[in-house]
Amino acid sequence: MREQCQLQSRIEHRLEVRRQQRLHRQVAAFSHQDGLITDSGNRQFANFSGNDYLGLAQDASLIKAWQEGLSLYGAGSTASPLVTGFSKAHQFLEDKLCNWLGFDRAILFNSGFSANQAVIFSLLEKGDLLLQDKLNHASLMEAGMLSEATMKRFPHNDVTKLGALLQKAGSPTLTATEGVFSMDGDLSPLADVKAQCEAHGSWLMVDDAHGCGILGEDGRGSSNHAGIKPDILIVTFGKAFGMMGAAVLCSESVHDYLTQFARHYVYSTAMPPAQAHALTQAVEVISTQSWRREKLASLSELFHSSLADASEVIPTVTPIKPVVLGDVERMQIAATSLKASGFWTGAIRPPTVPANSSRLRITLSVNQTESQVKALAETLSQILREVS
Ligand SMILES: Cc1ncc(COP(=O)(O)O)c(C=O)c1O
Incomplete structure (x- = not known):
């Protein structure tokens, strides 16, 4: 009872501070x-x-594809992917994303927030190093703060500082940046970031929530625009795709690793197959129009x-x-x-x-x-x- 009162008064106090600020x-x-x-x-x-940069949230062909998906597959996926939640519709979407974006494998998540957290939590361990651009999205920052790896932030788009941090790194390292920064609309200097990562043996993860569909040849995104291929690419479906959900594009072994160890994947109901069906149509529209x-x-x-x-x-x-x-x-x-x-x-x-x-x-x-x-x-x- 006492605990409950303390929680209540703390919540009220914090809300009041927010209002005053x-x-x-x-x-x-x-x-x-x-x-x-x-x-x-x-x-x-x-x-x-x-x-909804490309105006797809109300697009007639996407609405039709959702409806068609509902007729073909029903309303829900029924389970997490490793149980029975993964369907042909999910497989088609993953294959389409791989062909378009040039990766061996794709793995679907219900949101960009969970995809970012899943990658960071499952790939990194105590003693590893995570380097992040200071303006990275909250989902990346929060994952870094909660991860057992050591997180260091480099000043926004400062490749020299990134290089200096990489130079000192003696442990497995992942460098994470957005392709297009969500609140500033500017681009990461991805070619230089990738060169630094390669020179010092770090993997590069690009969250392209705001670049995929917008930049690059046929909308392939920031990495394509910069002429590089990151080790891990995050695309989210809530922006240019006009819908919701996300995918991690990666190698065969990272796909296998995430399938075993990414808790946001293993213990979460798969997106409805009708949604995957409509997202496959979204990829078609984005890449051809x-x-x-x-x-x-x-x-x-x-x-x-x-x-x-x-x-x-x-x-x-x-x-x-x-x-x-x-x-x-x-x-x-x-x-x-x-x-x-x-x-x-x-x-x-x-x-x-x-x-x-x-x-x-x-x-x-x-x-x-x-x-x-x-x-x-x-x-x-x-x-x-x-x-x-
Ligand atoms: C850069 C970036 N990454 C990830 C996310 C999270 O994506 P979602 O909305 O699919 O959870 C967002 C959403 O605002 C974002 O801007």
């Missing part, structure tokens, strides 16, 4: 249609905050040329456009004003990003029109002048 967050229910979102009060906004990447590139050019004078807008070649305002309050005023004008953008604050780097995370999508992007840019310019 203006960092308290809440979930809102939206409905989505053609790049527009509608909230529970029936207000409609142009959506500049999602990760290059007009989607071309449209994103032209929206990106329009966005940056319309906001060339705004120093807060960081130029990127990806659909992720950070507008760094620093102070939480300034960022919130900007986000609220944009909302009042009908534009929904990501309002990102610590701890998601480092202190004093609160930002609007504006994302482009194939669902948006040129006139929506122009209108957003005009409104944003005005707001940035007001909050400066």
Whole structure:
């Protein structure tokens, strides 16, 4: 009873601190249609905050593939993959990913978060070294903190510092970086990172959640764009694929090892086969419909040329456009004003990003029109002048 009270008062205290820091967050229910979102009060906004970069979440061919998958395979997978949860639909998806991305094997997970954790927890042991870019996603950082391996972080994209850490490493080492950084939209210098890893005997793991489908030949992602092949590639299906889930692309032996030892794989129900069936269609769409990447590139050019004078807008070649305002309050005023004008953008604050780097995370999508992007840019310019 006493324990329960202590827990309750601690929770209340922490929530109050969050509110006072203006960092308290809440979930809102939206409905989505053609790049527009509608909230529970029936207000409609142009959506500049999602990760559906290629506009596939509402794509008719994917919806049809889900429906077809349901007719062919039923609603659920019934078990974890090693029991009876793995089906032909999962096998087709893994094979399709391997052919497209050029790996021997793929292994499916229910989320990018669990794929990242599974790789780090199962491959690394006490005494091993894990090197991570300082801006890596929370799923990688948390896995590193909880793993028995020693974790060291190198400054963002600092290959010289990475080289110095690798030079000193005397134990099995894994270097992990994102291909495209989720909150900054910039790219890892993967060719240089890979060269350092090779020179010092480290494996390279690339989390390409935001690059796969967007960069490289036929959307093969950041590694293809940089002309390298990592030892382990993570692709997630919740961004450019328009759905959810993830895969680890790897060698035959890593696949076998994860199948034996990755607890997030062994002890978790496999994704529904209908989902795997629809994801196979998503790979087909992504790899063959290059007009989607071309449209994103032209929206990106329009966005940056319309906001060339705004120093807060960081130029990127990806659909992720950070507008760094620093102070939480300034960022919130900007986000609220944009909302009042009908534009929904990501309002990102610590701890998601480092202190004093609160930002609007504006994302482009194939669902948006040129006139929506122009209108957003005009409104944003005005707001940035007001909050400066
Ligand atoms: C870089 C990166 N890795 C992993 C994840 C987690 O992926 P999922 O949403 O599939 O759990 C995310 C999600 O935001 C991400 O941005």
